[in-house]
Amino acid sequence: MSTPYDLSVVRSTNSPIYVTHDNTQLLRQLLTGFNSKRCMFIVDEQVAALHPWLSELLQAVFSDVVYAVVPSGETSKTVQEWTRLVDIALTNTLRRGTPVIAAGGGVTGDLAGFVASSVLRGLPLIHIPTTLLAMVDSSIGGKTGINHATGKNLIGAFYQPALVYADTRFLDTLPRKEWNCGLGEVLKYACIQDPSVFALLENTTLRENHQDMVYLVERCMKIKADMVMQDELENGVRAYLNFGHTFAHALEAHTRYRRFAHGEAVYVGLAAALWFASRLGAPVDPDRILGFRAAFNLQTRDLIPAIPSLVAAMYSDKKIRTGNLRLVLLNDWGEPVVQDVEDTRMVEQAWNFALENVHS
Numbered sequence: 001m002s003t004p005y006d007l008s009v010v011r012s013t014n015s016p017i018y019v020t021h022d023n024t025q026l027l028r029q030l031l032t033g034f035n036s037k038r039c040m041f042i043v044d045e046q047v048a049a050l051h052p053w054l055s056e057l058l059q060a061v062f063s064d065v066v067y068a069v070v071p072s073g074e075t076s077k078t079v080q081e082w083t084r085l086v087d088i089a090l091t092n093t094l095r096r097g098t099p100v101i102a103a104g105g106g107v108t109g110d111l112a113g114f115v116a117s118s119v120l121r122g123l124p125l126i127h128i129p130t131t132l133l134a135m136v137d138s139s140i141g142g143k144t145g146i147n148h149a150t151g152k153n154l155i156g157a158f159y160q161p162a163l164v165y166a167d168t169r170f171l172d173t174l175p176r177k178e179w180n181c182g183l184g185e186v187l188k189y190a191c192i193q194d195p196s197v198f199a200l201l202e203n204t205t206l207r208e209n210h211q212d213m214v215y216l217v218e219r220c221m222k223i224k225a226d227m228v229m230q231d232e233l234e235n236g237v238r239a240y241l242n243f244g245h246t247f248a249h250a251l252e253a254h255t256r257y258r259r260f261a262h263g264e265a266v267y268v269g270l271a272a273a274l275w276f277a278s279r280l281g282a283p284v285d286p287d288r289i290l291g292f293r294a295a296f297n298l299q300t301r302d303l304i305p306a307i308p309s310l311v312a313a314m315y316s317d318k319k320i321r322t323g324n325l326r327l328v329l330l331n332d333w334g335e336p337v338v339q340d341v342e343d344t345r346m347v348e349q350a351w352n353f354a355l356e357n358v359h360s
């Protein structure tokens, strides 16, 4: 076991967030602080297989661990899986203070979070995010939920975790495609808040350097936590987190959620939104984003003829409140702005730029 490197705490809406590398001693101490003999442990199946140390640690801290493994993938964010977990919780007679520990990516976190929010009107929730995306995005902000046949994340609740423990040790086993899912969001933070994150990402040995990884994850978690703190229920600045996402959602919907992972679609969306912002006069060069295209290795040029359909899909995005297309753009790096867009021709050109240039 390697030595723990760094330890940082971020306070976000009473949810302490710890970012560290391989600090089991700290995790043990934090869990002991819940003063409970029991816990419910909801874990992604891959994480259970690749990181058995976590289950062993929980068994050392709690005398009774109610264990539930969640099958990997988005198909677990269903009413059926939520019911199965609620059944496990209630048949094991969990009590009000029993912590629910969610270990996995955004799927496990969203699902287990919704279980924690609904059983006995709320049990303490502990997030142990294990993907880059879950660390920098889904474990922060209190959004929990599952999908419905009519759309993604339509059933759920805002429910803040009692603790987030992000250990970059988990990232050592993360496949490249899953890494890219997080990378799309990390690049978004670089655009909307802190362009110095680009330099961290351009370091080719990032994934081998634990200290740099901890710093990167911590920086991104702080950016999201700050925005959530300012706007917990998503009426204001939290909208900035949608930078690139109106394009991304359209791309995902048009390709029926099969061809691109969300983070890959976000990457295309960032290129389109940056082009748009630069066209409106912002001093931002979309090439900064294009430097990462080899990592994403996307094939997109065949979608150029589909641009009118992609634009139409943007207008049907659920976040559009008026008849106008409302996009998050930039006035400069780190200066997001929400703007109504009337020039559909320019939206098409933005798509054209992105689909032409992110292509590897």
Ligand SMILES: NC(=O)c1ccc[n+]([C@@H]2O[C@H](COP(=O)([O-])OP(=O)(O)OC[C@H]3O[C@@H](n4cnc5c(N)ncnc54)[C@H](O)[C@@H]3O)[C@@H](O)[C@H]2O)c1
Pocket (backbone or CB within 6 Å): 044, 045, 046, 047, 050, 072, 073, 074, 077, 104, 105, 106, 107, 108, 110, 130, 131, 133, 134, 137, 138, 139, 140, 141, 142, 143, 144, 152, 153, 170, 171, 173, 174, 175, 178, 181
């Ligand atoms: N709540 C929010 O605010 C929020 C924000 C963004 C995304 N989301 C949700 O997050 C979900 C996507 O999350 P995700 O990208 O983490 O996907 P995921 O949870 O499906 O995990 C991706 C894959 O990685 C595997 N995995 C997880 N940890 C691993 C590890 N350490 N090593 C090896 N494999 C590992 C999983 O088994 C899975 O196959 C979506 O459902 C999305 O809606 C929620």
